[in-house]
Amino acid sequence: MFRLYHSNDLDVLKELLVHEIRQNPAGLFEQETLLVQSQGMAHWLRLQLADGLGIAAQLDFPLPSAYVWRVFNTLKPDLPERSHFDKQAMAWKLMRLLPQLKNQPACEALAHYLEDDRHGLRCYELAHKIADVFDQYLVYRPDWLLSWEQGSDDAEGADVRLHPWQPVVWRALVDDSRRLGHSLDHRARLTLSLEEIVAAQGQRLRALPKRLFV
Known part of the structure; x- marks a missing residue:
C-alpha cells in the first residue's frame, strides 16, 4: 500500500508520522526505516519521535542512495556491501x-x-x-x-x-x-535492469522492511 501525505509544514508531517507509528507499531524486533536527506534531519526526527512516543528505539535513518544500494544488495547478494561508484x-x-x-x-x-x-x-x-x-x-x-x-x-x-x-x-x-x-x-x-532483477529474484524482497517512511 502506498500512502502520500501533503503538507508544507514539517511539524504536521511529523505528527502524522508519530500517529502512524503509535497506531501501527512495528514488531518488537523490527526496525522502522525512515529515509532522510541528511544526518541533521535524522537527528531532529529522532528527537521528535522520542518526544512524541516517549522513546525512540529500533529506528534506521538511511540516506536515499544508501537505501537504494541496500535494495540492490538484497536482490543481488554478490554485489559489494558498498558501491565502488559511491x-x-x-x-x-x-x-x-x-x-x-x-x-x-x-x-x-x-x-x-x-x-x-x-x-x-x-x-x-x-x-x-x-x-x-x-x-x-x-x-x-x-x-x-x-x-x-x-x-x-x-x-x-x-x-x-x-x-x-x-x-x-x-x-x-x-x-x-x-x-x-x-x-x-x-x-x-x-x-535500468531493475525489472529483470526483480523478476528473477523477487522473493528476496521479503528481506526488506515491511514499510518505509520517506
Whole structure:
C-alpha cells in the first residue's frame, strides 16, 4: 500500500508520522526505516519521535542512495556491501586519474583549472565536485553514463559540447575500476535492469522492511 501525505509544514508531517507509528507499531524486533536527506534531519526526527512516543528505539535513518544500494544488495547478494561508484570512492579515484587525463584535448578546461596546483588542493576540490556530478547522473541520467561507457558521447538529451571532458573522465573511471577488479554494477546499470532483477529474484524482497517512511 502506498500512502502520500501533503503538507508544507514539517511539524504536521511529523505528527502524522508519530500517529502512524503509535497506531501501527512495528514488531518488537523490527526496525522502522525512515529515509532522510541528511544526518541533521535524522537527528531532529529522532528527537521528535522520542518526544512524541516517549522513546525512540529500533529506528534506521538511511540516506536515499544508501537505501537504494541496500535494495540492490538484497536482490543481488554478490554485489559489494558498498558501491565502488559511491561519491567518496569516485572522488578518491578521480584524484589519482585527473592529473593523467588533463593532457587530453577534451580535458583542456580541467588542465586549465589544475595549473600551478602545487599542493594538490585544486585536484582534491575538483575530484569531489566531479564525483558529485557523476553521483547525480547515476540517479537522474543513467542512460548518459551507459552511453558514454559504450563509447558514444551522443546520449539523448546530453549536450557535451560545453563539457567535453565528462564522457572521457567517466570512461576513465570505469576503466580504472575494471583494472582494480571492482564491480562495475553501479546504480545506473542496476536501475535500468531493475525489472529483470526483480523478476528473477523477487522473493528476496521479503528481506526488506515491511514499510518505509520517506
